[in-house]
Amino acid sequence: LHSQLFVAELQGRMSETPPKAWKSGLFDCFEDVNTCCYGFWCCPFLACTVSRRFGENYCLPLSCGVPLFVPPAGLSLRASIRNKHGLKGSLCEDILASCCCVWCSWCQMHRELKEHTPVVVVMQQPQT
Template identity: 25%
Template sequence: MADEGNSNPSRYVKLTKDQAQPLEDIKPGELNQPIEVPQLGVHKCNECGQPLPESFEPPADEPWTTGIFGCAEDTESCWTGLFCPCVLFGRNVENLREDTPWTTPCVCHAIFVEGGIALAAATAAIYGIDPRTSFLFCEGLLFSWWMCGIYTGLVRQSLQKKYHLKNSPCDPCLVHCCMHWCALCQEHREMKGRLSDDVAMPMTIVNPPPIQEMAADGDNRTSAPSSTNGTEHTTLEMQAL
C-alpha cells in the first residue's frame, strides 16, 4: 500500500520564499468603498420610493379651480371661515389627512389665533392701551400670527403637493400670513370639489335567478316549474344602488 501511495505524487508544488508573491499593503477601510451599480441608478417616486420608467415625466402643476378671492362661491364655507376659522381649518386638515381628527387642528388654531386676539382685546378693554406695554402685545400677536401662518402654510403646501397645484398667488406660508381667511375658504372649496369628483358612480346589482330543483315522482318522471304557457322562464331583478 505504501508503494501505491508513492506512485501518485502530489500535484501541489510548494513555493519557496523567493517565489511567493509579496503581500499588498491594504489600508484600513479601503475595501469598504461604495460600488456603483447602473441598474440601481433609476428614477424613484418621491412619495413611495418605487422605481419609475425612464420615460416617466411628473405631472405638470394645475391651476386652482377657484381664485383666492372667490369666497362668495361657497356661502357655507365663507360664513364658517369668517366667524369660526378654526372649525374650517380643522375640517380642511381632516379631509386632507384621514388619520387626523378635525378637533386637534381646530384647538391649535383657536389657541394661537382666536385666543391671542381675544387676550389682546380683553387686556386693552380692562387696563386700557398703555404705550409702554402696547409694543409687547403687538410683538406677541405678530409672533403667534407668524407661527400660525407657518403651520397653516404647511397644510396648504401638502394640499398643493397632493393635487399638483400651483403656488397661487405666492408662497403658501405668505398667503396665510397675508390672506388667512381667504386661503382657508379657497382650500375648502378645492378639496370639496375634488372629493365630489371622486365619488363612485352608481352601481347596478343584478340578482341571480332562484335555484330550481328537479323532483322525481313514482314513474321516474321529472317536473320543473313552468309558466301558464308551458314555457320555463325566470325573473331577473335589477336594483340601483
C-alpha cells in the same frame, strides 16, 4: 452609475404632469358662499374641518395656537394640499397666503378639498 441615476431622475421628471391651477382663486370666496360665511364667522372650525378632510387630526390647527394669528398648521396643510393634488404655486406663495390672507386661505383650501373629496351615497334596499 452616476449617469444612470441622472438619466432615471431626468426621465422621472419628464413623465410628471405639469401643475394645474387651484379650482378657485384665493379671493374667490363668493363662488361658495357657505364656505365664505363659515370661514368668516367660524374660521377656527373651518380650519379643523379642512384638516379633517385632508386626513389629518381635526385639532391640528388648534395645536399651535389660535389659527387666526399663528399660521404654521395652515401653511403646512396648504403646502401639503398643493403638493398632493399637483397644484400650481410655491412655498413663498403659501407663506404669503397663510400669513396675509388667513380667512381666504382656509376658504380656498376648503373649496379645493370639496372638489377632491368623493361623495359616498349609501342606499338601503326597500323592505317588502
